[in-house]
Amino acid sequence: MxxxxxxxxxxxxxxxxxxxxxxxxxxxxxxxxxxxxxxxxxxxxxxxxxxxxxxxxxxxxxxxxxxxxxxxxxxxxxxxxETGFENKVSPLMYLTSLLLFALLVFIISNINWPFTATIIKMKNVTEVLAGRIFLEYLLPFEVASVLLLAALVGAVVLARKE
Amino acid sequence: MLLGTKVALNYAYMAPELIVMAGGILVIMADLYIWRDKKWPLALFSVLILLAASIDTLTLVGQTGTTAHGMLIIDPLSLFFKEAILFSSILIVFLSIEYMEQLKTVSLGEYYGLVLFATAGGMYLASTADLIMIYIALELTSIACYVCAGYRKHDYKSNESILKYFLLGLIASAMMLYGFSFIYGFTGYTQLADIAGALASKGSTVAGSANVAVISGIIFALAAFTFKVASVPFHQWVPDVYEGAPTPVTAFLSVMPKIAAFAVLIRILFIGFPVFVEQWRFLFIVLSIASMFLGNLTALVQTNIKRMLGYSSIAHAGYITMGFAIATRDAVSGILIYSVVYIFMNIGAFAVVTALSHNQDSDNIKDYDGLGKRSPFLAITMTIFMVALAGLPPTAGLWGKVYIFIAAVNKDMWWFALIGLINAVISVYYYFNVVRHMYIIQPPEETEIKTPRMYKLVIWIATIGTLVLGVLPQSLISLSQFVAKGFGL
The missing domain is CATH 1.20.120.1200 (NADH-ubiquinone/plastoquinone oxidoreductase chain 6, subunit NuoJ)
Known part of the structure; x- marks a missing residue:
């Protein structure tokens, strides 16, 4: 199912x-x-x-x-x-993408992943997530807010009329 | 279960980055409320913040430890790179004052704010060993740098520059996250030390699977880092972005994100994945040789000085990544020496380029014709930086290369040192081509070129640094050998 x-x-x-x-x-x-x-x-x-x-x-x-x-x-x-962009894809691009796809399929199917869906399902994910974010990952969480501020300031700078 | 749990935060350890980030916000607000578009107060305030942070970093010297659940590490390596990053940012702020005045931007405070945010991102990169924190710090640096690269809004080339840098940077970040997801998915940890432990314990039971998962993760993540340090195979953005970005920003891009990425690479490789040293050594040998040859050979035919310095910075990334391929402790100290030396000589060279473009709005090597007569000061200092970039005595550029080559020979990789040496010889040609233009070719007009005071300050600092470290490298060498303790295999 x-x-x-x-x-x-x-x-x-x-x-x-x-x-x-x-x-x-x-x-x-x-x-x-x-x-x-x-x-x-x-x-x-x-x-x-x-x-x-x-x-x-x-x-x-x-x-x-x-x-x-x-x-x-x-x-x-x-x-x-409608976009005015030409969206031409060369055969070489198809080939590269296909090769990358084949490589990734090979890699992922050859890995003996230790965390399966059944193991994940046994955990109360939201509670674990909350604990992780506000305890272990507190600093990245806070720095991410500065990152968003920088992105916001940057967007304003670029959109501003000069 | 989690109620009442407290996070142990050591604010003394976190202070330098907090000062820089808070300073960034303050500069933007000061531009809005107090010093509306005033060039001196905004720039000097930014320098003051950076100086305060670097003094605060100095007070931590001698301490080692971690805080915020191991997200932030204080050790000699992180302090060394933090000081280097702060120092290069101070030089960049000085370099930007006159340039931004000439540019007549309406977002002056935001510019300094973004430079400070980028600096904070670099400092976090230098002092973390956690995959999530590495990603956030790298993005903080990158996003601020993208915007700075687009500050010449009326210039078509600057628009092209920011768009290329932004889109390719996004792809690089996505690849890095994808690689990290392999590593996290397999080991279940984000801290590099835990990952190394998990790999060591799992190595015997699921060896084949561990190899495939973690090595492909490392390859994806390294691909993103080659974007940041501008080495092959993700170097294509370098010449266009360097050419289009405002020159002080180019100087910033060519130094700060690079050395921050080298700092974090040292941690990723030597703390996280020493098990796979043979695999990543091979990767770095290929990348380093390709970067050196591609950078140096393409630089030979460039007519624009910013593009030439862009290709030369690809070649320098090649010399520095040699250190990772050698992977001994001596090589790590070579990387540290090279990074510091690179700050002086590269920012110096870009400062001269900025000073010259202050008088004429183009950056062709032809514009340097007869600079020896038009501005002896710029010509002599540019010669010193070119000699340094070529790696010749009596400048500091010599020691950067010498220590990495010696480390290669000590590791029985003499052929590697030989390839580096061949490349150094090739690079002499195009660096001295600039010198030839400055002294031998007659200028079309012999008007004197005036250099604004702030450019002179940066050029003086860079010149003194290049020469003093060239003649008396002892303290830098012993410092870097002390810092490299604990890294290297």
Whole structure:
């Protein structure tokens, strides 16, 4: 049951990812990205990581996608939201991507992973996560806020009219 | 279960970075409320913050320990690199004062704020041995640097520069995270010491699997670090970004993120993965040789001085990564010596480039024709920096190379030292090409070039550093040998 669901969701993710980069209509691209993010959240739920799943839906599928839609609608000129970019992919790029894909499949399937889904499911992930973030990873958590501030300041600097 | 648990934080250990980060916020606010676009107060305040942080770092000398659950390490290595990073940032702030005035940017306070944030990121990188913290610190440095590279907004090349740097940097970060996920997924730890312990205990039972998982993780993570230190195979961004970014920012990019990345690489390789030394040694041998040849041979044909210095910095990354391939304690101290020397000579060279571009808005090597007559000061100091970058006596550049080559010979890798030596000889050609332009070729016009005082200050500091360390390297060498204790195999 879970296995079948995993495969279905994975195929949806892959197809949606493919649409994100191939469609010429930016709105379609954003909607495909929305599907990718929601489907990833389903995989998080299947791994018992409910906090991560909810955060993924709220922040990525919710906030980030809406933001992207605004960006597309406010900045794209022309009636159909189509990009003017040529998206030519050379055979060499396909070959490199395929080789990388084959290599990764080989690597991942050859690893005897010590943490399986069943082991993860036995833990109360949200409680563990909270403890980890506010105890062990307190300093990275705080520095991440400065990182976001730097990104915010940077965005303002670059968008400002001179 | 977790209620009432307290995190033990040693604020004395955390203070230097906190000073710099808080200072960054204060500079941005001061620009808004007190010193609206005033060039002197903002810059001097930033220098004051950096000086305060470096004095505070000095008070920690002699202590070793960790705080915040091992996220922050205080040891000779971290203090050494923190001082180096703070020092290079101070030079960059001095270098930026006149340049930013000429640029007429409306975001002056933000510029200094971002430089301080980047510095704090570099300091965290130098003093952590945890995968999560490494990632956050690297991003803090990178994001601030991306924005600084785009400060010449009206210049098409600067726009290209920031876009390339940003997009490729994102890919590099994603690769690093992917690599870390292999390492974490297999060992279950993010602290490098724990990872090493887990690998040592698991090594016998699941050896094959450990090799595949962790080595592929290391390869992905190293790919990201080659982006940061600008070595092959992720070097393509270097010439375009160096050319397009404002010159003081180029000087910053070519020094600060690089030495911070070397600091964290020393920890990752020697604390986290000493088990796999044979594998990463091979990787670094290939990367180092490719970087040296590619950097030096491409630099030969450049006509723009910033692009030439960009390729030369790829070659220097090659010389420094030789140290990782050799992987002895002597090699680590060679890396430390090279990093310090590199700060002086590279910032010095870029300071001269900045000073010259203050008078004319282009950076071609042709513009250096007859500089010996037009500005003897710039010409003589540029000659010193070129000699240093080529690694010749009596400058400090000599010792950086000598110590790494000696470490190679001691490890019975004399062929490696020979390849480095061949590259040093190749590099003499293009460095002295600049000297030839300055002294032998007649200038089209013989107007005198005036150098603003702040550029002179930076050039003087860099010159004195290059020459004094060249003649009296003893204290730096013994310091670096002390710091390298505990690292190296």
């Amino acid at each position: 879970t296995n079948a669901l995993f495969w279905i969701v994975s195929i949806i993710i892959l197809v949606a990812c493919w649409r994100v980069v191939t469609t010429r209509n930016l709105l379609h691209s954003v909607l495909a990205a929305f599907i990718v993010l929601i489907s990833t959240a389903i995989i998080y739920f299947m791994l018992n990581a409910e906090f991560l799943g909810i955060a993924q839906i709220l922040i990525y599928a919710g906030a980030v996608t809406i933001l992207l839609l605004f960006v597309v609608m406010l900045t794209t000129t022309g009636p159909r939201f």
